[in-house]
Amino acid sequence: MNDREPRRIVIVGGVAGGMSAAARARRLDERAEIVVLEQSDYVSFANCGLPYHLSGDIERRDDLLLHTPASLGAALALDVRTGNRVTAIDRAARTVSVTTSESSYQLAYDALLLSPGAVAVRPPIDGLDHPAVHSLRTIPDLDALDEHVTRLVDGRSDDDRARAVVVGAGFIGLEAVEALVARGLEVDVVELADHVLPPLDAELAPLLADELKAHDVGLFLGVSAQALNPASDTALSVVLSDGTALSADLVLVNVGVRPASDLARDAGLALGRHGAIRVDEDQRTSDPHIWAVGDAVEVIHAVTGTVGPVPLAGPANRQGRRAADSMLGRRTTPQAAVLGTAIVRVFGLTAAVTGANQQTLAQAGIAHEVVRIHPGHHAGYFPGAAQIHLVASFAPDGRLLGAQAVGRDGVDKRIDVLATALRAEMTADDLAELELAYAPPYGSAKDPVNMLGFVAQNVLDGTTPQWHPGELDDVLADTLVLDVRSQGEFDRGHLKGALHIPHTELRGRLDEVHAAAAGRPVSVHCASGVRSHIATRVLLAAELDARNLSGGWLTLTALRPDLVP
Template sequence: MKNMRILIVGGVAGGASCAARARRLSEDADIIIFDRGPFVSFANCGLPYHVGNIITDEDDLLVASPELFRDRFNIDVRILSNVRSIFPEKKSIEVENLQTGEIYREFYDALVLSPGSEPIRPNLPGIDLSGIFTLWTIPDTREIKRWIETRNPKHAVVVGGGFIGLEMTENLKRLGIRLTIVEMQEHVMPVLDPEMGAIINDHLEQQEIALCFGSPVSGFRQAADGTIAVMLESGREIAADLVILSIGVRPRIELARAAGLKIGACGGIRVDDRMRTSDENIWAVGDAVEVNDFVTGMQTMVPLAGPANRQGRIAAGAILGQDAHGPRFRGVQATAVCGVLGMTIASTGKTEKQLKLLADREEIQPYEKIYLHEDHHAGYYPGAKPITLKLLFRISDGRILGAQAVGMEGVEKRIDVISMAIQKNGTVFDLEEAELC
């Protein structure tokens, strides 16, 4: 009997986790990872901190190298290999070796797609000028660091005030660069509710970060003095020596769509709770898939490494015979944390503005909200720092729907507790009785 042949397209979070789990479940399976980039299994959440020299050694970003996969797991990793096409009826893929130009085919018993996502880079005038960067890969990090080392920028504009935008703001400021954040909404961290974002706005201004809200970028041009003019729809121009684009990501679904796999209403690959696609021999994990929202029961997309890693392990189990009794993906609730200049921002579940858009969903309506303003530990003990927390719950039974917290200490601990309560369909009354440190 021949060994099962598992091909994995994409080797960062979900793909790498799938490969490692598959090897633990089967010593005999032939496992091959293909990735178009020069690295696999790297910590993309750490990239901004490498730019800021908090993480000084690039090798520290590498969770596992191709050599480690080969020597420890007997997994064949082929970097700089672009999977161009899938032929489901023949259970094969077409691969291009980006180093040699060779094009060849590989056959599979099971195919796992983990293509991830890519930064949005809108088709604006001047978008390809030197000095305008996105940050998503280790090569991106190298380019930004090289620009900083050779050009010594004095002022940077960060377009987009989300997770990556704020983390880049912190790390560029650490290098002595003046910062302006341009955000089309009225507050940074637009995934949060406005009153929570306003607290972060105040903190950034206290840290001498310039903020520009409410006017999208219309384009870029090279100024006479060599700087980049960031042009806004309002007519204002901001001169910058460096521009970081952090305006979101889009899933890489072109390969799946061309193969005839079903694409959902959110724009991601449709999968079941074992991560199987509409083709019985193809699974998909990570940023490019649609999954169940644990709070609302609706389909959603959450480009976070934690869910991608869980999905990869579940897919491996499904492929290698754990279908009947193995774990199933219950859903996501978008639990996330971000730090910026000493402040911690965390959230889980739904925000109020999301709930307002779901007014017809009986599962979550009507809802109520409460705000808590407390110290992160007992106020009589020195060093207590304030936290602002917003909690949303269903009025009928107190079921927790979401929470957001902002503060200098202890923020993620509280959100972690609430996140677990949501997983257990907990209520505000359960939190009231919780016995915590």
């Protein structure tokens, strides 16, 4: 399709990837006929904004509707048809079958782009059809939920708040929780994994859990919802796998999505893992006249090399642009493997991830060393520095494999820098040498990202061996624990049997360590790992077999709250 004749491009799905493709195609080719077929009544709506209209952050519903068929027609001469559902593709004839509320028709294409998105997974729960049960994927979903919430809070007092149960504590689930709390509901969250936000490493999740509890959100982790039993005309009882019953005036189910690839499958296009549409680097499917983008297609994960769908708006938009280039015979930028960069606001906290988390690396059998730091988001001497809890994994050769962070400020910046570093296949040495913008209100002369590099260098080259929170039982059984924090910190809670010597006194009290260790390794820790790093170096120089606790008491007690009295 790279000659100069006008042709028809048909695009199935008018959100994110599909609409990016349509707009790009028009900018590249003024003569092509471009038809967008959208089964719903809305195109180009702000999918990621839905929870924020529910919360009231985005006041006007119309602000979610970024474009209309009329505005797209005027600006880009696109033929946008809402309420037009594609039911079949005839690949031999190069036509699609389209159904509207009034009729059906065939539409021929020269190039076809599929951007069908994903559909909500329907978990095996009895009672999902109750009118108090909602999902949150589309504008009609939002409208129904919003109307229901308005009805529930109307006229109720603080003593008689309506109750919501959110099933699934993923990204959208947590955004919905925040929105429902903002609307005045009492909210419980049910999550099958043992921690909220399953893509986050378990050690960072307690920070989010504490923030949720501080807003009176009930957490039910490691359990599933088994049944939604009618409790009255309007209310439900949500029965969990451990027998708990939660009363609810409203239930929101968000347990993930699956590719909406039925149309592609029925047309005989090659599907990959998890039913996602298989595409090449140019977004072309197994049919040379059909391209596909967005939540429905298979991508390669940059770190693990695994393939599968990744439902994220950013990659979908870029895929749409690339598909348009390819359909119009232009040079395309090869599809970069997906990092899975994602972010969520949970009340006052931000949590963000990029690359592979520890669990994924372990499952994939990828050797890695984990580094944990807890720096301020800007210079400590400037008021308002907020602690960032930052975890990163590195390959033995120093290559960054993934990073995660939680904090009140500056989290998005560090994860974006690390996502850029991941794309560039940077190493710990490279992170150490990054030259980031420093003035006291914004960062530190040694930015948290530089610090990650420094610590990783020390770990990887053997300067400072680490021990990890997960090794606590062995450490307690087989080694001397040396706590180098201050007396006050020690008094507020410490490991049983720990020898306590503040790091500033260590050089003068090495005999005590030798005596207590009695030939055993010494497992050092402080609050965050900084003072204990110095102490570990002192001990190693004194011929002791010393290791430093990665992430310190902060990470340890996040995973083991039972250690704090």
